[in-house]
Amino acid sequence: xxxxxxxxxxxxxxxxxxxxxxxxxxxxxxxxxxxxxxxxxxxxxxxxxxxxxxxxxxxxxxxxxxxxxxxxxxxxxxxxxxxxxxxxxxxxxxxxxxxxxxxxxxxxxxxxxxxxxxxxxxxxxxxxxxxxxxxxxxxxxxxxxxxxxxxxxxxxxxxxxxxxxxxxxxxxxxxxxxxxxxxxxxxxxxxxxxxxxxxxxxxxxxxxxxxxxxxxxxxxxxxxxxxxxxxxxxxxxxxxxxxxxxxxxxxxxxxxxxxxxxxxxxxxxxxxxxxxxxxxxxxxxxxxxxxxxxxxxxxxxxxxxxxxxxxxxxxxx
Amino acid sequence: xxxxxxxxxxxxxxxxxxxxxxxxxxxxxxxxxxxxxxxxxxxxxxxxxxxxxxxxxxxxxxxxxxxxxxxxxxxxxxxxxxxxxxxxxxxxxxxxxxxxxxxxxxxxxxxxxxxxxxxxxxxxxxxxxxxxxxxxxxxxxxxxxxxxxxxxxxxxxxxxxxxxxxxxxxxxxxxxxxxxxxxxxxxxxxxxxxxxxxxxxxxxxxxxxxxxxxxxxxxxxxxxxxxxxxxxxxxxxxxxxxxxxxxxxxxxxxxxxxxxxxxxxxxxxxxxxxxxxxxxxxxxxxxxxxxxxxxxxxxxxxxxxxxxxxxxxxxxxxxxxxxxxxxxxxxxxxxxxxxxxxxxxxxxxxxxxxxxxxxxxxxxxxxxxxxxxxxxxxxxxxxxxxxxxxxxxxxxxxxxxxxxxxxxxxxxxxxxxxxxxxxxxxxxxxxxxxxxxxxxxxxxxxx
Numbered sequence: 001x002x003x004x005x006x007x008x009x010x011x012x013x014x015x016x017x018x019x020x021x022x023x024x025x026x027x028x029x030x031x032x033x034x035x036x037x038x039x040x041x042x043x044x045x046x047x048x049x050x051x052x053x054x055x056x057x058x059x060x061x062x063x064x065x066x067x068x069x070x071x072x073x074x075x076x077x078x079x080x081x082x083x084x085x086x087x088x089x090x091x092x093x094x095x096x097x098x099x100x101x102x103x104x105x106x107x108x109x110x111x112x113x114x115x116x117x118x119x120x121x122x123x124x125x126x127x128x129x130x131x132x133x134x135x136x137x138x139x140x141x142x143x144x145x146x147x148x149x150x151x152x153x154x155x156x157x158x159x160x161x162x163x164x165x166x167x168x169x170x171x172x173x174x175x176x177x178x179x180x181x182x183x184x185x186x187x188x189x190x191x192x193x194x195x196x197x198x199x200x201x202x203x204x205x206x207x208x209x210x211x212x213x214x215x216x217x218x219x220x221x222x223x224x225x226x227x228x229x230x231x232x233x234x235x236x237x238x239x240x241x242x243x244x245x246x247x248x249x250x251x252x253x254x255x256x257x258x259x260x261x262x263x264x265x266x267x268x269x270x271x272x273x274x275x276x277x278x279x280x281x282x283x284x285x286x287x288x289x290x291x292x293x294x295x296x297x298x299x300x301x302x303x304x305x306x307x308x309x310x311x312x313x314x315x316x317x
Numbered sequence: 318x319x320x321x322x323x324x325x326x327x328x329x330x331x332x333x334x335x336x337x338x339x340x341x342x343x344x345x346x347x348x349x350x351x352x353x354x355x356x357x358x359x360x361x362x363x364x365x366x367x368x369x370x371x372x373x374x375x376x377x378x379x380x381x382x383x384x385x386x387x388x389x390x391x392x393x394x395x396x397x398x399x400x401x402x403x404x405x406x407x408x409x410x411x412x413x414x415x416x417x418x419x420x421x422x423x424x425x426x427x428x429x430x431x432x433x434x435x436x437x438x439x440x441x442x443x444x445x446x447x448x449x450x451x452x453x454x455x456x457x458x459x460x461x462x463x464x465x466x467x468x469x470x471x472x473x474x475x476x477x478x479x480x481x482x483x484x485x486x487x488x489x490x491x492x493x494x495x496x497x498x499x500x501x502x503x504x505x506x507x508x509x510x511x512x513x514x515x516x517x518x519x520x521x522x523x524x525x526x527x528x529x530x531x532x533x534x535x536x537x538x539x540x541x542x543x544x545x546x547x548x549x550x551x552x553x554x555x556x557x558x559x560x561x562x563x564x565x566x567x568x569x570x571x572x573x574x575x576x577x578x579x580x581x582x583x584x585x586x587x588x589x590x591x592x593x594x595x596x597x598x599x600x601x602x603x604x605x606x607x608x609x610x611x612x613x614x615x616x617x618x619x620x621x622x623x624x625x626x627x628x629x630x631x632x633x634x635x636x637x638x639x640x641x642x643x644x645x646x647x648x649x650x651x652x653x654x655x656x657x658x659x660x661x662x663x664x665x666x667x668x669x670x671x672x673x674x675x676x677x678x679x680x681x682x683x684x685x686x687x688x689x690x691x692x693x694x695x696x697x698x699x700x701x702x703x704x705x706x707x708x709x710x711x712x713x714x715x716x717x718x719x720x721x722x723x724x725x726x727x728x729x730x731x732x733x734x735x736x737x738x739x740x741x742x743x744x745x746x747x748x749x750x751x752x753x754x755x756x757x758x759x760x761x762x763x764x
Contacts, residue, residue, distance in 0.1 A: 055618075060725075114719075117719050156712045157725060158483060160484055299488075301487075303485050303721075304485055
């Protein structure tokens with residue numbers, strides 16, 4: 001973190017004092033005009049430009065129709081400008097070992113703006129009889145381990161996967177329907193690639209694609225509403241047919257070679273659903289990558305609803 | 318930053334010492350030594366006045382305390398809850414900051430000592446003939462402010478929502494036309510009223526005031542949140558002389574956050590009630606409810622703690638009318654201070670060192686002590702978060718905790734009622750205060 005750079009609107013007090021003591025003007029004895037105390041913003045920071053770790057997050061759990069459970073994990077890269085690659089191994093592992101391998105190895109920088117973690121980037125599917133057993137995701141940075149346990153006996157962490165809200169008899173009231181519709185994880189299919197349709201945080205068996213270094217790879221997503229679960233929802237859906245919902249798509253590199261950023265154009269987009277979204281991904285190194293598209297209908301902070309769609313890309317030189 | 322930590326730790330220590338000392342307050346102890354404290358003569362009235370509003374049939378308390386037998390059965394628990402000031406659930410430090418509050422639910426030292434002495438003496442009943450007559454309470458489904466203002470002039474309900482028994486937190490966000498207003502009016506008081514069943518699961522219920530624009534679309538007319546409800550909050554009362562406008566063509570945009578707790582509720586409805594000033598009333602002051610953010614990067618490690626702070630100043634004077642910290646399960650304490658750069662003085666206005674997300678009171682200052690903040694002075698907001706096992710509300714000390722909307726995630730802002738003043742209005746209020754000195758705080762703060 002550069003002391004000369006002002007992050008957001010607030011600056012920590014001690015950092016500001018250090019800055020004042022070290023500026024050339026101060027050293028030369030000049031009187032430097034500066035804002036009055038009350039006109040400055042002050043901030044306590046854990047997020048910096050670089051040098052910070054990535055900390056894991058256990059988002060919660062939900063049960064699947066077959067009785068198994070999905071444990072949802074996300075992460076918070078505390079660096080605004082520094083993306084990190086941590087290969088699976090002693091610095092990035094899940095235990096018990098039989099659950100290892102689902103986790104990401106690339107952790108995209110936060111960027112500017114309001115800091116927010118990557119919500120539920122992957123799930124660990126555990127059997128129906130998992131009981132109270134913990135599944136730990138461990139990340140190590142600079143000799144320190146950051147870990148969280150996932151387990152299904154933590155009831156306050158039970159989350160929805162597919163649908164968050166329920167419909168109501170809105171027509172009886174004088175109601176603006178804009179905010180009243182149910183939120184549901186969309187169906188996402190990767191067009192022009194082998195792979196099944198995805199819905200929910202559990203995602204899909206990754207679709208397959210092939211690319212070359214430096215040559216943009218076009219990936220298209222077909223995004224549609226899920227089938228209505230009941231007659232009332234079907235009625236709602238029919239009423240909404242003339243008003244496609246706006247949903248957001250966010251692309252990130254999920255795993256791949258170290259120091260090999262992937263450029264997405266665009267990395268974030270709004271898409272009308274039902275509809276199609278297209279992105280161009282450009283690679284700077286050969287190797288095997290997994291890309292993650294999160295298609296959101298609702299709110300990450302509310303934990304519902306979105307679909308994780310993964311695309312495995314083999315990049316040739 | 319170090320000075321902040323020192324000041325507040327000292328406050329917490331002071332509060333702890335006060336708690337330890339409470340059961341030995343003179344009145345109750347002397348009564349106990351004389352063996353004179355009985356349920357009929359002293360305790361029943363205290364329980365009627367301070368407990369039964371919740372602890373009665375149909376009330377939100379887990380057990381009724383309307384008879385001697387009921388109170389005797391739970392006497393040990395009553396003693397522990399009262400002596401620790403966990404109950405009544407109004408968690409506001411007694412030794413720090415402004416103590417003259419409206420609708421203050423805290424017991425005095427003498428009242429606590431009386432209850433402690435009664436339990437320690439074996440919870441005697443005394444002469445039943447000396448029992449006070451039963452206290453009549455309104456229906457739990459009634460408006461709590463109706464006792465002060467009568468029924469609300471305007472009620473805006475949500476549309477019904479089916480709350481599931483378990484699962485992810487839910488957000489119900491219908492937008493409802495305000496009905497019954499023929500002209501723009503100023504609000505005197507506001508209460509958000511969850512249903513009786515819904516009080517268990519309504520984590521918060523916030524509203525925005527919307528108005529149609531020229532294009533017919535609805536736009537936020539309140540410049541942020543219009544009202545806020547959390548954790549059994551009573552409501553908001555606009556200070557005398559101030560006003561918050563509600564337009565005749567307004568809509569209310571709801572955001573009701575449900576936290577399922579094991580029991581499903583069908584067709585749950587939360588209501589927003591307004592009490593209005595008379596038609597033609599024009600307030601002298603502009604009053605607003607602000608959501609003031611704290612600025613730290615809220616990230617709490619497993620078994621760890623965190624602190625956030627917010628700093629605000631204005632280009633005009635203000636009067637702070639109320640203070641309500643907001644956080645979730647890991648928020649332990651909160652304070653509001655004012656720093657005056659011109660004098661170097663720093664004063665603690667309010668301190669809540671034993672905060673609970675389930676009891677989110679708006680602490681309303683009595684008008685003659687509501688802080689007057691001159692132009693340029695800095696309001697300092699502080700929150701302390703405890704993600705250790707020492708926090709009884711913590712569901713999972715071994716998890717990292719992040720900002721988020723769910724009850725298991727955290728938030729860091731305060732709801733503060735503010736009257737915005739001109740320099741002339743500020744000077745006038747200061748002069749009035751100087752002409753009318755504040756009386757010293759009584760033993761029973763705010764009572």
